Amino acid sequence: MPKSQRVTVHALRSMKEAGKKIAMLTAYDYYTARLLDEAGVDVLLVGDTVGMAFAGHETTLGVRLQHIVYHAEIVSRAARRAMVVADMPFLTYQLTIETAVENAGRLIQDGKAHAVKLEGGRAMVPVIKRILRAGIPVMGHIGLTPQAVHRFGGFRVQGKDPESAMRLKEAAKALEEAGCFAIVLEAIPRRLAAEITEQLQIPTIGIGAGPDCDGQVLVTPDMLGLTGFTARYLKHYASLRDVIREAARRYVDEVKQGLFPGPEHCYE
Ligand code: KIV
Numbered sequence: 001m002p003k004s005q006r007v008t009v010h011a012l013r014s015m016k017e018a019g020k021k022i023a024m025l026t027a028y029d030y031y032t033a034r035l036l037d038e039a040g041v042d043v044l045l046v047g048d049t050v051g052m053a054f055a056g057h058e059t060t061l062g063v064r065l066q067h068i069v070y071h072a073e074i075v076s077r078a079a080r081r082a083m084v085v086a087d088m089p090f091l092t093y094q095l096t097i098e099t100a101v102e103n104a105g106r107l108i109q110d111g112k113a114h115a116v117k118l119e120g121g122r123a124m125v126p127v128i129k130r131i132l133r134a135g136i137p138v139m140g141h142i143g144l145t146p147q148a149v150h151r152f153g154g155f156r157v158q159g160k161d162p163e164s165a166m167r168l169k170e171a172a173k174a175l176e177e178a179g180c181f182a183i184v185l186e187a188i189p190r191r192l193a194a195e196i197t198e199q200l201q202i203p204t205i206g207i208g209a210g211p212d213c214d215g216q217v218l219v220t221p222d223m224l225g226l227t228g229f230t231a232r233y234l235k236h237y238a239s240l241r242d243v244i245r246e247a248a249r250r251y252v253d254e255v256k257q258g259l260f261p262g263p264e265h266c267y268e
Pocket of ligand 1: 045046047141207
């Protein structure tokens with residue numbers, strides 16, 4: 001695919017068919033989104049993890065529609081090639097189908113996203129169908145769905161027993177039949193993710209779901225080593241905490257010693 005061409009739902013499906021892996025990362029701000037886009041990330045997710053990895057909260061539950069609209073508009077302006085997917089926050093799609101369609105529409109109209117993502121299995125099928133009828137592509141999300149963290153009793157791996165594994169397989173199939181263009185599989189055993197990936201025509205994007213998914217997603221501030229978050233599934237590709245702390249220390253030192261600003265930084 002030429003670099004300048006926008007990644008579409010069809011392109012993602014073709015990537016699965018061709019056995020090409022899909023790289024997705026979260027993005028919340030303009031300059032990071034621009035760099036991720038330039039690096040060849042296929043999908044930028046304006047995730048409700050903005051509440052945790054950007055705003056420092058313990059869960060995603062406090063994130064509101066206007067937060068995602070704000071960040072999605074910024075990321076969409078930065079992304080030249082990547083598809084931009086905006087997360088539907090907690091309670092923006094579970095109350096009524098009408099408000100779900102309206103809220104998904106705001107993410108597209110005001111947030112300028114190309115698609116929306118929502119969490120949940122079979123119960124979400126009617127909502128997904130109506131959002132799709134409005135012309136908005138929907139990405140599903142099953143497994144450890146963080147908006148249900150309190151129901152799960154914490155951020156726990158899902159699908160470990162045969163019954164819940166079966167429920168997740170059925171949920172994946174139901175979401176595909178409802179018309180989702182891709183499904184995020186979060187924190188489930190590798191073997192289960194492989195089986196779901198095998199049974200679906202649409203791509204699966206894993207986070208803590210092993211290497212057999214059609215693509216992978218990570219939370220960018222986590223993978224860049226900015227948040228200090230660690231987990232078995234996570235790999236740190238940089239250590240931005242150290243880089244930023246060291247740069248700030250040098251700045252403080254130079255200001256205190258009167259070394260900054262030097263003559264080269266002064267207007268005559
Ligand atoms: O909100 C988010 O960033 C997500 C990813 C973890 C998949 O849903």
